[in-house]
Amino acid sequence: xxxxxxxxxxxxxxxxxxxxxxxxxxxxxxxxxxxxxxxxxxxxxxxxxxxxxxxxxxxxxxxxxxxxxxxxxxxxxxxxxxxxxxxxxxxxxxxxxxxxxxxxxxxxxxxxxxxxxxxxxxxxxxxxxxxxxxxxxxxxxxxxxxxxxxxxxxxxxxxxxxxxxxxxxxxxxxxxxxxxxxxxxxxxxxxxxxxxxxxxxxx
Numbered sequence: 001x002x003x004x005x006x007x008x009x010x011x012x013x014x015x016x017x018x019x020x021x022x023x024x025x026x027x028x029x030x031x032x033x034x035x036x037x038x039x040x041x042x043x044x045x046x047x048x049x050x051x052x053x054x055x056x057x058x059x060x061x062x063x064x065x066x067x068x069x070x071x072x073x074x075x076x077x078x079x080x081x082x083x084x085x086x087x088x089x090x091x092x093x094x095x096x097x098x099x100x101x102x103x104x105x106x107x108x109x110x111x112x113x114x115x116x117x118x119x120x121x122x123x124x125x126x127x128x129x130x131x132x133x134x135x136x137x138x139x140x141x142x143x144x145x146x147x148x149x150x151x152x153x154x155x156x157x158x159x160x161x162x163x164x165x166x167x168x169x170x171x172x173x174x175x176x177x178x179x180x181x182x183x184x185x186x187x188x189x190x191x192x193x194x195x196x197x198x199x200x201x202x203x
Contacts, residue, residue, distance in 0.1 A: 065159035083152030108134035158184035
């Protein structure tokens with residue numbers, strides 16, 4: 001009985017300590033600092049499902065994804081800047097509902113009709129040397145990685161898809177940056193275009 005109580009006590013203390021580490025890590029991340037970055041990367045890459053369950057004790061699933069995205073952005077920022085062959089992945093749901101562009105084997109081919117701001121994003125990205133893809137799903141990302149073999153990837157997506165995409169890229173050793181959507185829902189989605197363009201110009 002004593003052993004059982006001790007085991008439960010140790011487990012509870014370990015759980016509390018881990019939650020405190022998560023909170024401290026989150027606060028430091030907000031202050032643009034990383035605590036034990038390589039260890040944090042290993043945990044985020046390989047034990048994200050466990051981290052998510054623990055995080056749900058103090059926050060929401062969506063908040064966990066945002067924290068993960070912020071972490072990957074900070075961790076890979078310098079490596080991303082050094083990359084030569086970079087691609088930008090945009091979700092097709094950013095398009096206007098009456099977008100006349102067609103879906104091709106390489107994604108949606110923008111015709112710059114000015115119905116939305118996707119064309120503006122593409123022009124800025126291409127001037128900075130990005131190859132841009134507008135994709136309808138994650139299977140396109142895997143195809144792009146296989147065909148293009150980029151040194152780095154910048155993605156725009158909802159929090160959940162963006163986190164899992166960056167996680168997959170990280171496990172492949174590919175530096176990434178991400179910009180979450182302000183509004184998701186798979187149609188008429190919204191991203192902060194000005195912030196995105198500023199980041200594309202600064203990286």
